[in-house]
Amino acid sequence: MSPATAQKTRHLDQHSAWYRIRKSKFLYLMFLPVIVYYIMFCYAPMFGLVIAFKxxxxxxxxxxxKWVGFKYFSQFFESRFxxxxxxxxxLISFYGLIFGFPAPIILALLLNEQKDGVFKRVVQTISYLPHFISTVVLVSMFVQFLSVNNGLINNLVEAFGGTRTYFLGDPKYFRTLYTSLGIWRGIGWGSIIYLAALTNVSPELYEACLIDGGGRLRQTWHITLPGISNTIIIMLIFRVGELLSVGSETILLMYNEAIYETADVISTYVYRRGLINAEYSFGAAVGLFNSLIGLILVSTTNALSKRFSETSLW
Amino acid sequence: MKKSNSRIAFEWFNFVFMIVLCVVMLYPFLNVVASSLSNNSAVSRGRVTFFPIGFNLEAYKAVVRYQHIWTGYKNTLLYTIVGTAINLVMTVLGAYPLSRKQFYGRSVFTFIVAFTMFFGGGLIPTYLIINAYGLLDTFWVMVIPGAISTYNMIIMRTFFQGIPVELEEAATIDGCNDMQTLWKVILPLSTASLMTIGMFYAVGHWNAWFNAVIYLRDSGRFPVQLWLRTIVLQNQVRDIVEGSGAVDTEAENLVADTIKFAVIVVAVLPILCVYPFVQKYFVKGVMIGSVKG
Structure with a gap:
């Protein structure tokens, strides 16, 4: 074997998969428990979804x-619920999208106009406090405030000449209440990511706009918003992907039988039928239907965004 | 530069808006604290706003005497400490390899991990699987199934990626093996990020209640959040008032309303106490994550 070929074989050797795996065996050893975790607690439940067809x-x-095919899916599609x-x-996620999504962006824009650093920081710190409070505490406080006898909201209603109402017992208020709670809870925390994006907008652009005679509003419209549009789009993709996946945690704490008409969502239904009534296959089928729609929504928005704005999650 | 009138008007509007925002955010907390310290009739007539009316500690005395709250607190504390420790170890174990270019098959593993953010088995299959593992109604069910948050792990990976390869190479030349490099070079450089991620996990454990509802039967293992739900949202005040030694209904009514507020305060107090000191870490966490999701 000539020295040149020996060189070549060794070179090939270094790029073979086996060589590279051996070279990073420590990393594999590290990663082993992680992959075991993902198999046991993420992928095993995914395979467990077969019970939706059994x-x-x-x-x-x-x-x-026993296999039953799409029996439980059709049972769900034909159900009166x-x-x-x-x-x-x-509707609940749509309201969240319309009102809840822009709220942090607006807050970030307003905070950005606040030049006093200390004041700004204090406001920020206070605004994302609710994000760290448990759902149980938040809903508990919320329920106390809405209380018919002594709640603040009803006190105000009465002070303005209205009659005391059991808001949480009337279907027509639920979506408003849920959306408001969501905004109150998420506005501050949601704004952080936009504020971070805002600091990356180059000050020279603002100066250029000023020289061209653009006022504040023009600056916001032509420089600030385009400057953070990537962040907005990424957040929007996430949000649209969640259009049919309203979490059950908050609603389970807030709702009661009297307002199922507007408050019962897919996830709470899965919880009640699947877990409480132990109709496992039915629950799994409804859950699978829900996750599939979520997956389709995320990939569609992602593809659309990739095509039209060159921003995407993957 | 002179400010235009509309600019001044805007600045005023903005200032007032910020103040209103702060009041809206803080009022519920202040009111809950004030109510928990007030006398019951003031609370039941809805007169308490920012300050306690008829200051007293009766509600807290009743809560302190309530055995379940203590057990709940102890459980929550254990879940938080053990859970966060497991979270941190697992997150580093996953994030470090994923951040290394020489990790063969990195993109495949990244996909396997990231896919779980968009699709999962859902409530029922997860429940059945966890049941099949025999984890139901054990201590571990509160800490193992959530051992890794994929989102946090990806944040951590992004951070590790930012550490220059030269540092590692230097360590290797100095005779460190991979293990020593990670332990002596990488991790000390990452303490701030580890703190941040650790806080996210810890808050998550402190606030968790849903898994407890699904997976726990034995009330001796319930976290404090679950007792809060029982007392405030399912209106089980009677139990706790009886425990307080009050025999007749009249005495019972003396604290019935304020107790709920006191329980809320007890459940939220630790978070409120540490929040001002640690909140900057949380913000940093979002910043690292926003660089590349």
């Missing part, structure tokens, strides 16, 4: 239970 029987287990659940889930 008649899950506790004694037989997941594999031995199907339309109501889709409508409630969609």
């Amino acid at each position: 008649d899950y029987n506790v004694f037989k287990g997941i594999w031995a239970s 199907f339309f109501r659940l889709i409508r409630n889930t969609f």
Whole structure:
């Protein structure tokens, strides 16, 4: 073997997969528990989704239970709650999108105009406090404020000549209440990411705009907003992907049977039917339907955004 | 430069808006604290606003005597400490390899991990799997299934990526093996980020209640949040008032309303106490994450 070929073989050797795996065996060793975790707690449940197509029987287990195809899916589609659940889930996240999504952007823009650094920091710190408070505490406080007898809201209503109302017992108020709670809770925390993006907008652009005679509003419209549009789009993709996946935690604490008409969403329904009533296969089918729609929504928005604005998650 | 009239008007509007915002954010907390310290009739007639009316500590005395709150507190504390420790170890174990260019198959592993952010088994299959592992109604069910938050791990990976390769190479030349490099060079450089991620996890554990509802039966393992829900949202005040030694309904009514507020305060106090000191870490965390999601 000539020295040149020996050189070549060794060179190839260094690029072979086996060589590279051996070279980073410490990293593999490190990663092992992580991959085991993901298999056990993320991918195993995904395979567990097969029970949506089976008649899950506790004694037989997941594999031995009988296949039933799309039985539980059609049961869900034909259920009299199907339309109501889709409508409630969609409307609640849609309101969140319309009112909750712009709120942090507006707050970030206003904070950005605040030149006093200390004051700005204090406001910021206070504004994201609710993000760290548990849902149970937030809903507990909320319920106290809405209380018919002594709640602040009803005191105000009465002071302005209205009659005391049990807001949480009337379907027509639920979406407003849920959306308001969401804004109160998320406005400060949501603004951080936009404020970070705002600091990256070059000051020279503002000066140029000023020289061209642009006022504050023009500056905001032509420089600030385009400057943070990438961040806005990324956040929007996430948000749209969640259009049919309203979390159950907050609603489970807030709702009651009297307001299922507007408050019951897919995730709370899965919880009640699937877990409380132990209709596992049915619950899994509804859950799978919900996650699939979420996946489709995320990838569609992502693809659209990639095409039209060159910004995307992946 | 002279300010235009509209600019001055805007600045005033903006200032007032900020003040109103702060009041709206803080008032609920102040009111809850004030109510918990007030006398019951003032609370039940809705007269308490910013300051306690008829200051007294009866509600707290009742809460302190309530055994479940203490057990709940102890459980929450254990879940938070053990859970956060597991979280940090697992997150570093995952984030470090994913940040190294020489980690063969990195993109495949990144995909496997990131995919779980967009699709998952959902409530029912996860419940059944956890049941199959025999974790139901154990201490570990509160800390193991959530051992890694993919989002936090990706933030951590982004941070590790920012550490110059030269530092590692220098360590290798000085005779460190991979393990020593990580332990003596990488991790000391990452303490601030680890703190940040650790706080996110810790707050998550402190506030967790839903997993407890699903996976725990034995009330001896319940976290404090669950007792809060029972007392305030499911209106089980009676139990706690009876524990306080009050026998007749009249005495019971003396604290019935204020107790709810006191329980809320007890559940939220630790967070409120540490919040002013640690909030800057949280903000830093979002900043690292926003560089590249």
